[in-house]
């Protein structure tokens with residue numbers, strides 16, 4: 001199959017199909033998820049807390065994300081390569097956003113970028129799209145605004161649903177090729193999807209969006225600790241790796257590795 005492009009995602013929505021998106025930050029998961037047919041690979045700013053050891057997505061920088069993005073782009077030959085613009089790299093002005101978007105496409109080899117925010121960023125999105133940078137908007141719970149939002153909480157409940165629809169429509173009108181919703185009531189997300197011509201992507205947003213995304217270390221059980229309600233675990237990699245590392249350590253200490261078959 002050829003490369004997934006923006007019009008394929010649009011077609012999926014028009015034909016009532018769903019598409020899948022996973023985060024990935026390096027070569028092997030990029031190769032595997034690409035070969036598995038995942039349509040969109042996201043180099044998320046969640047690399048901050050899933051690769052770089054930070055507690056939140058706030059500290060990660062453009063210079064830290066670019067090499068990860070390049071590694072994924074070189075390793076995936078089918079998926080659309082989508083990169084997050086990290087906190088502080090696009091808020092100042094449309095010009096700053098265009099400059100950062102260009103870096104992700106030129107140095108990171110990304111095909112499109114994602115930024116957090118709604119109607120307030122319409123002008124920014126328009127400038128980027130005009131510059132040839134495809135943009136996905138991210139609304140609902142936006143992790144980069146965690147402190148402004150008062151913590152990890154569902155967005156778009158009650159009257160807030162209207163604002164969410166308005167934000168999504170403003171992004172579409174500005175030229176965004178898709179809108180991602182995080183931690184939004186399923187009913188609200190479905191309303192947004194119905195209001196838009198462009199596809200939507202959900203995480204903790206129910207089944208009414210065009211696409212679904214998960215952070216791969218959550219979905220494959222690599223990360224320890226408590227998982228959000230919206231995460232489904234499709235593998236238990238942490239336990240698998242723990243067992244393997246313990247076995248290797250034991251065999252080295254008891255002298256059973258390496259055996260003759262591993263020696264010259």
Ligand code: KIV
Pocket residue numbers: 023042043044045046047084180182203213214215
């Ligand atoms: O950075 C990230 O992982 C995201 C999620 C929506 C998957 O933006």
Ligand code: NA
Pocket residue numbers: 044045046057084
């Ligand atoms: Na993100």
